[in-house]
Amino acid sequence: MTNKKEITAGIIIIGNEVLSGRTKDINTSTLAIWLNSIGINVREVRVIPDVEKDIIETVNALRKKFDYIFTTGGIGPTHDDITAESISKAFNLEYGFHKEAFSILEKYYKPGEFNEGRQKMAKMPTTANLILNPTSGAPGFYVKNVFCLPGVPSILQSMIGGLKNQLVGGDPIISITITLRTVESEIAKPITEIQNKNNDVEIGSYPFFRAGKLGVSIVLRSSNKSKLEKCNLELLKFIKSREIEIVEEV
């Protein structure tokens, strides 16, 4: 679905724990829902390991491809936290103590507790802009269009609110979900026809098994509210004509 003024984002999940299957990524969902609400469309997500070369290559490929890039993970104090140094190298910027970040962390910890591990969290591209962290002190940062956030979901969630003013979005992307008691093959053809008549609305069809029953969720998405509503009316008309049971409409 193309939108002339579409503003795009890419997400880079940095972390072996997602690639090993140990951790299921939920940061993509948090970021995507928030970005959609400010009119930014997530176009691609890449999950990559804690390997400097991979981080540099992926950041440099995606930052040219999309308006905004968000990275998650790898900005803590341990040996596998190499995002900040890799971003410095990706942008050819000096990596070292960021004065403001150092000062924030120095105040955050009790005297004597600001040890070497914690000081590492103040190291990043020295000219980066900070992203404040209301949960656990250590700030994220951004360089040009690349925003670096932590991997712990609750901390990430607490930091994105403060970012809104740094991003230029578009019209919020809104969605309508209609959940039906049917199977996809019964509705495939008419839904295709509705999609073909509604180019500014993205129609998704998602089958599920829930509590032993089959169903399909039809999701309509658009940044144009009136076109979304027109498409929804056509969809409801078709559902009524076939006497398909609507389980839920949100």
Added chain:
Amino acid sequence: MTNKKEITAGIIIIGNEVLSGRTKDINTSTLAIWLNSIGINVREVRVIPDVEKDIIETVNALRKKFDYIFTTGGIGPTHDDITAESISKAFNLEYGFHKEAFSILEKYYKPGEFNEGRQKMAKMPTTANLILNPTSGAPGFYVKNVFCLPGVPSILQSMIGGLKNQLVGGDPIISITITLRTVESEIAKPITEIQNKNNDVEIGSYPFFRAGKLGVSIVLRSSNKSKLEKCNLELLKFIKSREIEIVEEV
């Protein structure tokens, strides 16, 4: 962590529903845990939209980069299911009814129920190899090193067991997780030293907040059991020397 005989995989999650944040991807975790158990390391995951150009480009880029590629999603009967046709184009293969798949589906449905939507699920590269589906009939398929699976997690899960004989893996990748009542900055330096002395073991450090308490999970991963155990002993020795509480060891 390099392993001379490392066998690698990439995963391509095809689906707007993950990019919009509506659906949290759990197929990566299912595939990665299974692949690790047969000695295949997932090196990258990409989540891309239901857009033909994106699917073709991503498949063609990754299938040269890794030993195996797994795609999930987009092989159902609706308009947004375009994986099979896109894979045909990526490999320059004829897209059409696959005889064996058609025959499987024809038998699966009751007479008169094998409608146009359902027939679409038999369309794929006509020379593809099938991946049998014990849950819902419609097979997946593979072409060379690219294995195409459905997006519905329970169906995907039921299909991967039958794939084992098609893949050549290495030594299983095993892991040990030790969960500690500490914070990362307290252990960062000694863990770095242990990592530096154990190059064939990948050490990950993952902070968490659970039930209001802070902790860190240290994950050791390797396909070499004796090196993993040696590294684990060094880690436990350090933990004991610092009198750090072990919450769990698995």
